Amino acid sequence: MTAIDNPITIHQPQQLEVGTGAAARLGAWAAGARRPLVIAGEHTAGYVDALELPGQVTVFADIPPEPDTTALDRAIAVARDCRPDLVVGLGGGSVMDIAKLVAALWDGEQTLRDVAGPNRVQGRRTTLAQVATTAGTGSEAGIRALVTDPETKSKIAVESPFLLADFAVLDPVLTYSVPPAVTAANGIDAMAHCVEAFTNIKAHDLIDGYARMGMSLIGKYLPRAVADGQDTEARAGMILASYYGGICLGPVNTAAGHALAYPLGTRLGLPHGLSNAIIFPHVLAYNVPVRLEKSREIANALGLDFDDSPESLLASAHAFCRDLGVEMRLAKHGAREQDLPGWAEEAHGIRRLMDNNPRDMTVGDALEIYRAAL
Template sequence: MSSMDRLITIHQPRRLEIGVGAAAKVGEAVRAVRPLVIASGPTAQYVDRLGLSGEVLVIDDVPPEPDLPALEAVLERARAFGPDLMVGLGGGSVLDIAKLVAVLWDGDQTLRDVVGPNKVAGRRVPLIQVATTAGTGSEAGIRALVTDPETKSKLAVESPHMIADLAVLDPELTYSVPPAVTAATGVDAMAHCVEAFTNIKSHDLIDGYARMGINLVGKYLKRAVEDGRDSEARAGMMLASYYGGICLGPVNTAAGHALSYPLGTRLSLPHGLANAIIFPHVLAFNQPVAPEKTQEVARALGLGQAGSVETLKEAAVGFCRDLGIEMRLSQHGAAEGDLGLFAEEAHAIRRLMDNNPRDMSVADVHGIYRDAF
């Protein structure tokens, strides 16, 4: 599948700061008069660590899975404030909203105008992304997603205008992330790498980032779950997440993320948890067409020989369960009668499903949901 001569484009933040205390680099990097910090309730506590000067406005009520009304509410306040610097301080949802606000607050375009690739007109203020979780890798990339409340589907925007001028990975900002969230977001970071690695659009260069990310998850995720103040493990997971974010740009995810989206929009499951539940099933489903790469993944995660599809699935489910993740959809509010609807919605997300190395029918998707139920 992988081919070195296929044309790809990689966008990365213009500057990356990683390590204990890196958050303080924000104030050193840009001197702003009116910085706008977009956060969530739990992440607003870190604003003082950024060393910002001037009149700072903090918007700290971005919900975990933001929809269009949530974005519009932030845009309204941003327009009233008139920032000269945009800072995202949080997990993937917050960082995605920061990207969108940075390119929409002072122009005539609406979110619906820019859905899809390369439709954003531009951006006039610097954008700094400070991650407080290790999962989405949103700080590394040029995509942002919000939920359409009418269709319960994800609206995806992709533009190089949304790349960060500075990305910050400070492991101290993840110390307070609970073990369950650490586990789920860590598996999400791994899923980004694995889905890009086994993707029909895979590329040798991206494979390198994916391998590094997968190996970091295998080495550090359990440690980060067991000891939230293990700065080496936290930094390792933030880097794994960042590598996953790079993988998303030119390659993107595949069936695993397509199947996770209805769980987020219909059941309100956090993105990381939804991906963690689905990950083992899609990894095993794709094994017959990507045996060598699947074996690499299994080895990095300590799953032993991949063996049969069923053996691999059981081992991968065990890996996630041992991290403390509840892997049964029935325990997360799913009703068995709704699985068919979820399957139809997931199968229709062709921008991701068409990347999968093995064709997946609606019946196949339904079967995975039943298996995870």
């Protein structure tokens, strides 16, 4: 089979509202709700009023940047107390992932362990809306949720169509307050979603189309969004690119880049976007020998200097990220040389992602990438 005739399934939210002021449309859509529960983060709870929700609204705003099972348990406890008829995720990927799991688990017998893996959620009993306040993860578009096991420091992944939003909002105004460095890291994370799907062994022509649109928007708008956080056109371009990246994750998913990024989040406590931004140039360059034509397209979308050598793409992509204000040195984030071998083993063991990479990556290869990023 060629990529174009491979079977593929795409899930998208039932209703998507896009553009300036789109957040206010949620209230009208949810007019019948009596007990909405808003899952938010410390910095996103202030947007609750913009949603114009009806009924008696409960807000749970204690979701950390890298939520673990303890945070999920607290959120589920709040849900069982207020018994929501609508769950709203208001934030970035971590918040929206917790909202998915709360909507699926609060009113049933299944636990997180019961639903870990693909297609094990028995059915969602609560309506789910997702309102993105960052442009990075694209979680509002997808059917996956990730939460950290505090004992093993590994990610527990849940995948199910029952985690899909009934209503999703992409309102660029809600991303105005994201600081420049975070905007940059999140934007590179969105780029990584598009690139890793685009170069994936499961790549499909349909998904390639979304990836190309996402990469083009990021190349055009990310520098502008970093330079001026209230550039509405740039913010709109980025939040749409993030959504496209989220679509790419569904049927194709990411690969070695995200596998290498996960230990940085769980071991160093780095935000997901930053972890992926640090790793992105290294895996992009690593895959050049087996994805030359697509590497050229990626370089063109980002305006990178690329002479068909991995070295040139690494240098140019690294400079692109650094010049956006991302601190690219792991040592500056607390990493130590002695940490790296364990992280390499851990990343190499994330086979659900590593097996998607177009070029086989050994533990030694992973270690060399970490060392280059140190």
